[in-house]
Amino acid sequence: MAELTGAQILIECLLKENVEVVFGLPGGQALPIFDAIHGSKLNFILARHEQAAGHMADGYARSTGKPGVCIVTSGPGATNIVTPLATAYMDSVPLVAFSGQVSTAVIGQDAFQEADITGITRPVTKHNFLVKDVKDLARTIKEAFYIASTGRPGPVLVDIPVDVQRGICELVYPEKVSIRSYKPNYNGHPGQIKKAASIINESKNPVFYIGTGVVVSNAEKEILEISKKADIPVTNTLLAVGAYPHDTNLSLGMLGMHGTYAANKAVQAADVIIAVGARFDDRCTGKVCDFAKAAKIIHVDIDPTAISKVVETDIPVVGDAKKVLEEMSGLVESKKRADWIKKIDAWKAEHPLGYERNDDKLHPQYVIEKISELTKGEAVITTEVGQHQMWSAQYYKAANPRLFVSSGGLGTMGFGFPAAIGAKFGNPTKEVIAVAGDGSFQMNMQEMAIAILNDVNVKVVILNNQYLGNVRQWQEMFYGKRYSHTCLAKRPACPSWCNSPDRSKCPVYVPDFVKWAESYGALGIRVTHKKDVEGAIKKMLEAKNSVVLDVWVEIEENIFPMVPAGKSLDEIITRIGG
Numbered sequence: 278m279a280e281l282t283g284a285q286i287l288i289e290c291l292l293k294e295n296v297e298v299v300f301g302l303p304g305g306q307a308l309p310i311f312d313a314i315h316g317s318k319l320n321f322i323l324a325r326h327e328q329a330a331g332h333m334a335d336g337y338a339r340s341t342g343k344p345g346v347c348i349v350t351s352g353p354g355a356t357n358i359v360t361p362l363a364t365a366y367m368d369s370v371p372l373v374a375f376s377g378q379v380s381t382a383v384i385g386q387d388a389f390q391e392a393d394i395t396g397i398t399r400p401v402t403k404h405n406f407l408v409k410d411v412k413d414l415a416r417t418i419k420e421a422f423y424i425a426s427t428g429r430p431g432p433v434l435v436d437i438p439v440d441v442q443r444g445i446c447e448l449v450y451p452e453k454v455s456i457r458s459y460k461p462n463y464n465g466h467p468g469q470i471k472k473a474a475s476i477i478n479e480s481k482n483p484v485f486y487i488g489t490g491v492v493v494s495n496a497e498k499e500i501l502e503i504s505k506k507a508d509i510p511v512t513n514t515l516l517a518v519g520a521y522p523h524d525t526n527l528s529l530g531m532l533g534m535h536g537t538y539a540a541n542k543a544v545q546a547a548d549v550i551i552a553v554g555a556r557f558d559d560r561c562t563g564k565v566c567d568f569a570k571a572a573k574i575i576h577v578d579i580d581p582t583a584i585s586k587v588v589e590t591d592i593p594v595v596g597d598a599k600k601v602l603e604e605m606s607g608l609v610e611s612k613k614r615a616d617w618i619k620k621i622d623a624w625k626a627e628h629p630l631g632y633e634r635n636d637d638k639l640h641p642q643y644v645i646e647k648i649s650e651l652t653k654g655e656a657v658i659t660t661e662v663g664q665h666q667m668w669s670a671q672y673y674k675a676a677n678p679r680l681f682v683s684s685g686g687l688g689t690m691g692f693g694f695p696a697a698i699g700a701k702f703g704n705p706t707k708e709v710i711a712v713a714g715d716g717s718f719q720m721n722m723q724e725m726a727i728a729i730l731n732d733v734n735v736k737v738v739i740l741n742n743q744y745l746g747n748v749r750q751w752q753e754m755f756y757g758k759r760y761s762h763t764c765l766a767k768r769p770a771c772p773s774w775c776n777s778p779d780r781s782k783c784p785v786y787v788p789d790f791v792k793w794a795e796s797y798g799a800l801g802i803r804v805t806h807k808k809d810v811e812g813a814i815k816k817m818l819e820a821k822n823s824v825v826l827d828v829w830v831e832i833e834e835n836i837f838p839m840v841p842a843g844k845s846l847d848e849i850i851t852r853i854g855g
């Protein structure tokens with residue numbers, strides 16, 4: 278068999294893994310890799326910033342279920358992907374990242390552009406490797422893909438010194454992977470599943486609490502089946518938006534800090550919580566010691582370390598959500614829980630999600646509702662982080678899982694726009710819309726070049742409130758309305774105390790997103806009145822090229838409901854002063 282360089286082996290292995298697209302940016306210690314890419318069949322997309330390349334790979338992975346791949350150089354190239362790796366790690370996203378490294382002979386000598394990237398990323402990757410011998414490269418790549426995409430998925434980094442990239446050996450790509458210390462358990466223990474089912478059967482007020490594990494294992498059909506059969510209401514995490522149909526009476530919507538009143542009330546009143554592929558994130562539990570105090574906790578998760586990590590579990594079931602639920606389904610009795618459902622309906626009626634629909638103001642929630650309506654919930658929506666993210670989660674009725682892509686655990690501003698580009702590469706026939714805050718968008722907006730140059734046709738809707746809105750809301754509610762460094766229009770001439778700005782009198786906002794979009798060759802549209810929103814969204818959806826829709830929304834709109842940080846879910850606030 279012909280001998281190849283390490284760099285060629287990497288490309289061949291990526292092709293053998295059926296990698297459709299790789300995002301990244303070259304540099305000195307990755308030159309052999311980029312030389313091997315030149316003229317190869319690999320579809321490589323040159324990002325403008327490595328952080329964005331990492332998020333593109335992430336958006337691709339979340340929206341397709343396949344691992345996302347990026348390649349960067351050593352030193353600053355590698356440290357620039359720490360945030361994407363941490364983002365993917367928190368949300369269990371399969372990424373495989375390759376970094377160039379200085380030559381093995383000089384590792385540890387502070388060589389030019391040396392960074393101990395395996396050391397730096399150890400806490401934010403599922404696993405990482407430093408390949409010291411070209412003979413280990415193919416096996417390592419096979420293992421990297423296996424580890425990233427099996428069990429609880431996560432990011433894996435492979436650091437390849439430049440001499441290993443140049444080294445020569447035969448390519449032997451293993452058919453299978455066997456790692457003694459890593460054997461994910463897919464089948465739940467039958468005894469535990471039986472116990473869980475009997476507790477559900479005895480319960481009066483059960484609630485399903487579903488997370489990203491349901492999406493990863495494609496268990497949405499099983500959740501729907503059991504919930505309907507046994508009349509069990511379902512609440513979802515931010516990452517599981519779209520995993521349960523919004524239009525069934527059993528849907529409670531999202532749980533936690535900005536979850537619905539009914540979901541939070543139901544969890545607190547439940548006698549059994551069936552957590553499936555969810556990790557009891559503090560944004561969901563509120564004050565942990567007050568979380569669902571009366572409930573027995575059943576926790577189905579593929580990751581044994583997630584069990585009792587935050588909330589003490591009564592019945593752990595370690596296994597793949599779909600497999601466990603398939604088995605559980607036959608054991609759960611068909612039942613009507615009329616009293617429980619009546620209570621839930623009352624909570625829904627008491628405080629439905631809502632905002633002032635009857636005035637002429639341009640409320641951001643209205644924009645999301647219109648996007649939802651006009652796309653029928655079938656578009657992939659990615660978000661940045663902030664108020665717009667929560668309004669998107671509350672008002673976008675995603676028709677399926679993997680249509681709502683958002684950084685949940687790390688809450689990474691700058692994620693959404695590159696993630697949208699990655700999602701579009703993975704879903705060329707779907708409409709992909711990045712909903713952004715004007716703050717977050719500015720963190721990675723340079724990637725518009727990638728959208729234009731590659732004709733990927735992404736749509737950006739900026740809910741422009743001229744604030745770092747989420748932080749401003751907290752300043753309004755908990756810091757005496759002292760808007761310290763959250764106004765994005767502020768100039769030195771502004772009064773130091775400006776807590777009730779009048780946008781019409783504020784300094785000119787920069788950038789002008791419309792002109793900015795046009796400078797890239799995208800279509801820029803600005804909307805400042807409610808009556809123009811629907812037409813502008815239609816125009817955006819009809820456009821054949823990328824669009825930036827700059828919507829000047831009410832600047833001091835707040836997200837409600839809200840459970841203040843560190844408070845119990847019972848202390849949910851449905852509006853200011855209430």
Ligand SMILES: Cc1ncc(C[n+]2csc(CCOP(=O)(O)OP(=O)(O)O)c2C)c(N)n1
Pocket residue numbers: 661662663664665666687688689690691713714715716717718740742744745746747748
């Ligand atoms: C990288 C990063 N830096 C800082 C924060 C803290 N943070 C959370 S939300 C937010 C404001 C976001 O503002 P914007 O994107 O305009 O969205 P809005 O809340 O106005 O919808 C900030 C600064 C973060 N989540 N991520």
